Amino acid sequence: MTAAGQAAPAVDAIISIRSIAKTYASGFRALGRIDLDIRRGELFALLGPNGAGKTTLISIICGIVTPSSGTVLVDGHDTVTDYRATRSLIGLVPQELTTDAFESVWNTVAFSRRLFGKAANPAHIEKVLKDLSLWDKKDSKVMTLSGGMKRRLLIAKALSHEPRILFLDEPTAGVDVTLRAGMWDLVQSLRAFGVTIILTTHYLEEAEEMADRIGVIDKGSIILVEDKAALMRKLGRKQLTLHLAQPLGAIPAALAPYHLDLANHGADLIYSYDDKGQRGSIADLLRSLTELGIEFKDLHTTQSSLEEIFVSLVGGAR
Amino acid sequence: MNRHALAAIYRFEMARWRRTLAQSVISPVLATSLYFVVFGSALGPRIPVIDGVAYGAFIVPGLILLSVLTQSVSNASFGIYFPRFTGTIYELLSAPVSYLEIVLSYAGAAATKSIILGLIMLATAAFFVPLRIEHPLWMLAFLVLTAVTFSLLGFILGIWADGFEQLQLVPLLIITPLGFLGGAFYSIDMLPPLWRGISLANPVVYLISGFRWSFYGQADVALAISLAMNLVFLAVFVAIIAWIFRTGYRLKT
Numbered sequence A: 001m002t003a004a005g006q007a008a009p010a011v012d013a014i015i016s017i018r019s020i021a022k023t024y025a026s027g028f029r030a031l032g033r034i035d036l037d038i039r040r041g042e043l044f045a046l047l048g049p050n051g052a053g054k055t056t057l058i059s060i061i062c063g064i065v066t067p068s069s070g071t072v073l074v075d076g077h078d079t080v081t082d083y084r085a086t087r088s089l090i091g092l093v094p095q096e097l098t099t100d101a102f103e104s105v106w107n108t109v110a111f112s113r114r115l116f117g118k119a120a121n122p123a124h125i126e127k128v129l130k131d132l133s134l135w136d137k138k139d140s141k142v143m144t145l146s147g148g149m150k151r152r153l154l155i156a157k158a159l160s161h162e163p164r165i166l167f168l169d170e171p172t173a174g175v176d177v178t179l180r181a182g183m184w185d186l187v188q189s190l191r192a193f194g195v196t197i198i199l200t201t202h203y204l205e206e207a208e209e210m211a212d213r214i215g216v217i218d219k220g221s222i223i224l225v226e227d228k229a230a231l232m233r234k235l236g237r238k239q240l241t242l243h244l245a246q247p248l249g250a251i252p253a254a255l256a257p258y259h260l261d262l263a264n265h266g267a268d269l270i271y272s273y274d275d276k277g278q279r280g281s282i283a284d285l286l287r288s289l290t291e292l293g294i295e296f297k298d299l300h301t302t303q304s305s306l307e308e309i310f311v312s313l314v315g316g317a318r
Numbered sequence B: 001m002n003r004h005a006l007a008a009i010y011r012f013e014m015a016r017w018r019r020t021l022a023q024s025v026i027s028p029v030l031a032t033s034l035y036f037v038v039f040g041s042a043l044g045p046r047i048p049v050i051d052g053v054a055y056g057a058f059i060v061p062g063l064i065l066l067s068v069l070t071q072s073v074s075n076a077s078f079g080i081y082f083p084r085f086t087g088t089i090y091e092l093l094s095a096p097v098s099y100l101e102i103v104l105s106y107a108g109a110a111a112t113k114s115i116i117l118g119l120i121m122l123a124t125a126a127f128f129v130p131l132r133i134e135h136p137l138w139m140l141a142f143l144v145l146t147a148v149t150f151s152l153l154g155f156i157l158g159i160w161a162d163g164f165e166q167l168q169l170v171p172l173l174i175i176t177p178l179g180f181l182g183g184a185f186y187s188i189d190m191l192p193p194l195w196r197g198i199s200l201a202n203p204v205v206y207l208i209s210g211f212r213w214s215f216y217g218q219a220d221v222a223l224a225i226s227l228a229m230n231l232v233f234l235a236v237f238v239a240i241i242a243w244i245f246r247t248g249y250r251l252k253t
């Protein structure tokens, strides 16, 4: 089977990954035949447990790792044969904190810009450093920065050449809460500006809050790609908890179709449902309760988070 | 050609050199100056002239070439090894930079440094011994050729090395002995026939011979052979680098 036999890239795909596989020299198969399209301008969250192959996939797209087979097109250009075109478009924030030691912050960011083929532009470097709260450190040697500052420096380097695509491989690891919020503001403004962003993170609230689409990778295979909202709707279980006026000893037979649970010594009645065309059922349940004379003092609903969805997806496969 | 990248890497490497000026310039100049003092001023008058050249002056080309050679290798190897070691190589590999540009900038910077070093040493030598340069253009040509060739060797070493020991051992165990036995301190014509034959297997002999010829007009081996050998080394190293880049050897996984 060849790339030609597969789906043509979606019209709006800025990155088309086709049949990408990677077996490392050690013989370890890190990726097996990945197909994935990243849409222009979206924020795509790539999730997966440690060792799933996220960094490997990103490294292949960026040209750091050679795939064993398959092709990647970035904005229509092949990442191997037309690497100058593809790499100029991409900014990469690596997972590892790898920085120069003796250079100043300013120099190392200015260096990145030119390395990516852009003429020096002090105004842009200044803006990037200010956006990442590194401006007051611009003359410091890199080795004197804290871990979180180095992380932000890596982001500054990736943004120095005004990329159209930004890879963030766990960008918030080690960054404190306030600065993390600031960083997400920056990411949102980049996206508003049309930059496509591919993000990996182990903080699933971040993905839940930021992403347009979510991809889950496990053991080298993509096991799910979905619109975030659709995913939350589809897999996000919802629960309605009714706090009863009088505890129940057992669930009346008439309520059997609802598959209810009793909790809190019969004081709480729990109804689990998902969004798949069951809109009427809550009303039905409440009507049945009234008919049976079961009264309740209060009620609340909860919805499972992306984290719970994620654990059920990859946790179950373990 | 990504000339911005070329310039950026070159300048980055030169800046690194300026930060460590004491180590990379002053120490080789000082070490070689001591040779000039000992052999040129102190012992030199007691050693007979070789091919009509005073001993102190005779050793100058060889000593300069040895320094240029070792500094080219160690500078270029460190330049590319260090980003591999720290991991910052990721940026180079993900940048729109061709392999040719990477070699030109790294090896070019290393060669520049050792050419500057060679010229400083030449000026220093002139203080201690009477110097004569019969073919200045050839002298420069050999200097540049040696610096470039061995910067390429250093680049190969820096990509091959797996640790700092290897980085230091190769110059120490291979380059320095070959250099000292390469006719820096004597003309190989002074050796018994057997050792003379063995010496001809030492590549450095050809480099030093050609370089010394540009000073005093006398050579251990014919100029054309010296030049040809220089170019052969250059070609071999270029071929190895081409192979490294084609296969991604030690650079990509």
Ligand SMILES: Nc1ncnc2c1ncn2[C@@H]1O[C@H](COP(=O)(O)OP(=O)(O)OP(=O)(O)O)[C@@H](O)[C@H]1O
Binding pocket: A024, A025, A026, A028, A030, A048, A049, A050, A051, A052, A053, A054, A055, A056, A057, A095, B253
């Ligand atoms: N150079 C290498 N040689 C051999 N195996 C490797 C190499 N790099 C990565 N691997 C293996 O490939 C697998 C995928 O690694 P990768 O770094 O892509 O995971 P990841 O999804 O980014 O994980 P994490 O969340 O921990 O960052 C792991 O099992 C890892 O051990």
Ligand SMILES: [Mg+2]
Binding pocket: A054, A055, A056, A095, A169
């Ligand atoms: Mg990773």
